[in-house]
Amino acid sequence: xxxxxxxxxxxxxxxxxxxxxxxxxxxxxxxxxxxxxxxxxxxxxxxxxxxxxxxxxxxxxxxxxxxxxxxxxxxxxxxxxxxxxxxxxxxxxxxxxxxxxxxxxxxxxxxxxxxxxxxxxxxxxxxxxxxxxxxxxxxxxxxxxxxxxxxxxxxxxxxxxxxxxxxxxxxxxxxxxxxxxxxxxxxxxxxxxxxxxxxxxxxxxxxxxxxxxxxxx
Amino acid sequence: xxxxxxxxxxxxxxxxxxxxxxxxxxxxxxxxxxxxxxxxxxxxxxxxxxxxxxxxxxxxxxxxxxxxxxxxxxxxxxxxxxxxxxxxxxxxxxxxxxxxxxxxxxxxxxxxxxxxxxxxxxxxxxxxxxxxxxxxxxxxxxxxxxxxxxxxxxxxxxxxxxxxxxxxxxxxxxxxxxxxxxxxxxxxxxxxxxxxxxxxxxxxxxxxxxxxxxxxx
DNA sequence: CCCGGGGAACCGAACGGTCGGTCGACGCGG
DNA sequence: CCGCGTCGACCGACCGTTCGGTTCCCCGGG
Numbered sequence: 214x215x216x217x218x219x220x221x222x223x224x225x226x227x228x229x230x231x232x233x234x235x236x237x238x239x240x241x242x243x244x245x246x247x248x249x250x251x252x253x254x255x256x257x258x259x260x261x262x263x264x265x266x267x268x269x270x271x272x273x274x275x276x277x278x279x280x281x282x283x284x285x286x287x288x289x290x291x292x293x294x295x296x297x298x299x300x301x302x303x304x305x306x307x308x309x310x311x312x313x314x315x316x317x318x319x320x321x322x323x324x325x326x327x328x329x330x331x332x333x334x335x336x337x338x339x340x341x342x343x344x345x346x347x348x349x350x351x352x353x354x355x356x357x358x359x360x361x362x363x364x365x366x367x368x369x370x371x372x373x374x375x376x377x378x379x380x381x382x383x384x385x386x387x388x389x390x391x392x393x394x395x396x397x398x399x400x401x402x403x404x405x406x407x408x409x410x411x412x413x414x415x416x417x418x419x420x421x422x423x424x425x426x427x428x429x430x
Numbered sequence: 431x432x433x434x435x436x437x438x439x440x441x442x443x444x445x446x447x448x449x450x451x452x453x454x455x456x457x458x459x460x461x462x463x464x465x466x467x468x469x470x471x472x473x474x475x476x477x478x479x480x481x482x483x484x485x486x487x488x489x490x491x492x493x494x495x496x497x498x499x500x501x502x503x504x505x506x507x508x509x510x511x512x513x514x515x516x517x518x519x520x521x522x523x524x525x526x527x528x529x530x531x532x533x534x535x536x537x538x539x540x541x542x543x544x545x546x547x548x549x550x551x552x553x554x555x556x557x558x559x560x561x562x563x564x565x566x567x568x569x570x571x572x573x574x575x576x577x578x579x580x581x582x583x584x585x586x587x588x589x590x591x592x593x594x595x596x597x598x599x600x601x602x603x604x605x606x607x608x609x610x611x612x613x614x615x616x617x618x619x620x621x622x623x624x625x626x627x628x629x630x631x632x633x634x635x636x637x638x639x640x641x642x643x644x645x646x647x
Numbered sequence: 648c649c650c651g652g653g654g655a656a657c658c659g660a661a662c663g664g665t666c667g668g669t670c671g672a673c674g675c676g677g
Numbered sequence: 678c679c680g681c682g683t684c685g686a687c688c689g690a691c692c693g694t695t696c697g698g699t700t701c702c703c704c705g706g707g
Contacts, residue, residue: 260564261564261566262479262481262564262566264479264481264482265481265564265566267665267666267667268666268667268668269665269666269667277682277683277684278683278684278685279667279668279684280668280669280670280683280684280685280686281682281683281684283667283668283669284681284682284683285682288667288668289667289668345562347477347478347479347482349478349479349482379645380643380644380645381641381642381643381644381645381646382645383637384638384643385629385634388631388634388638389638389643391616391617391619391620392613392616392617392635392638392639393643394616395612395613395615395616395617395619395620396609396612396613396616398612398616399608399609399611399612399613399615399616400608400609400612402608402612403608403612412602414605417602417605418609420600421601421605421606421609421642422609422642422643423642423643423644424598424641424642424644425598425638425639425640425641425642426597426598426601426606426610426639426640427597427598427640427641428596428597428598428599429598429646484691484692484693485692485693485694486691486692486693494656494657494658495657495658495659496658496693496694497657497658497659497660497694497695497696498656498657498658500693500694500695501655501656501657501658502656505693505694506693506694
């Protein structure tokens with residue numbers, strides 16, 4: 214089920230305002246634009262959880278008062294929506310890459326996993342937030358639906374690889390797909406950028422899920 | 431199981447006045463004991479998230495008022511503590527089993543993974559709650575610390591297996607341990623009891639992480 | 648047999664506090 | 678002097694928790 218992405222529910226609010234610093238060159242204070250405030254908010258959301266993070270927490274982390282914070286953003290849920298949208302765009306972008314659409318099912322699958330790890334790393338805070346959504350509001354349910362669609366496209370790819378006999382016999386497609394996604398997504402629990410990875414994380418992950426840990430007999 | 435087997439959490443009936451008959455044998459049994467209330471609470475916590483679940487949500491799910499609910503439990507965080515404790519006891523119990531302490535490192539590792547999947551399944555709601563705590567309160571930080579200790583013991587076992595040459599060459603121990611735990615823990619995201627698993631889930635998981643999905647060359 | 652004390656279960660109402668969000672005013676650079 | 682960014686004060690709603698009081702059942706004394 215590769216459902217076409219629909220419009221996110223936008224209850225009320227103007228279009229995202231791209232605020233710029235005062236003068237072109239002479240900005241004198243840390244002026245906050247929408248994206249930098251979003252980055253701050255997402256970091257706080259991930260540290261404490263969305264529901265446990267108050268708007269006052271966010272404004273304090275940004276260095277301004279709550280009222281000033283509201284001058285730049287339209288509301289708490291809108292921040293969440295923007296963050297989830299960014300994560301989902303990154304993930305769905307993988308599926309549209311050339312290498313994700315040509316070659317054998319196994320080749321495409323390996324490429325998608327490789328790229329998914331890369332996106333998880335580069336968009337870590339946003340994807341982290343996405344993977345913790347519970348579905349309490351309409352925005353969260355929208356994100357959950359999109360995320361399920363992404364997982365479903367991977368699952369169908371796994372099923373195709375199994376049908377083509379490209380993977381080990383006895384592998385149950387839906388179980389393998391779930392464990393695959395779970396393994397990849399679990400990276401957000403411990404990966405932190407800037408830490409000296411011994412090698413290429415995406416390559417290591419692809420190899421681990423492909424060959425397991427047992428030495429070839 | 432300590433829950434009373436006779437009575438599932440009754441839905442919000444219009445007349446909660448149906449007082450349950452005291453035990454004929456004289457054993458006085460309240461309508462709700464602590465453990466059945468805990469089960470209801472944990473289910474709600476998992477559905478909405480701990481912070482997003484109000485005490486009124488819990489009491490409504492239990493079929494009584496908020497005040498009555500407080501007659502049985504001491505507070506919200508105490509419910510959380512009891513649930514997390516149950517999950518952690520289940521996990522640490524695995525490490526004390528005989529098969530987890532004798533044999534080669536790889537044998538012990540495979541047994542622990544097998545049993546961990548079993549515990550995840552049998553104590554699903556409690557382990558689910560455990561794997562979602564963020565560390566906002568002292569109780570949550572205590573649970574996080576205990577959970578890290580469990581993961582650490584698995585990581586050291588993986589390192590031992592690598593040092594003994596029991597696993598594929600080139601496997602980085604700490605990365606493998608993290609992916610291993612991530613894969614196993616991700617089961618809570620989709621496993622639901624009662625669904626007809628085609629085979630033994632623990633066995634399938636052990637095989638998948640051991641051999642991967644690639645057919646032997 | 649009846650009666651009444653005691654306690655568990657339960658409830659409505661309210662507490663102090665925090666939440667997301669709003670509003671009017673002020674300082675200041677253009 | 679105009680408007681943007683900032684701010685303190687404030688709002689209604691809801692939070693977890695407490696309290697006073699009522700109902701129901703068991704049980705011992707007459």
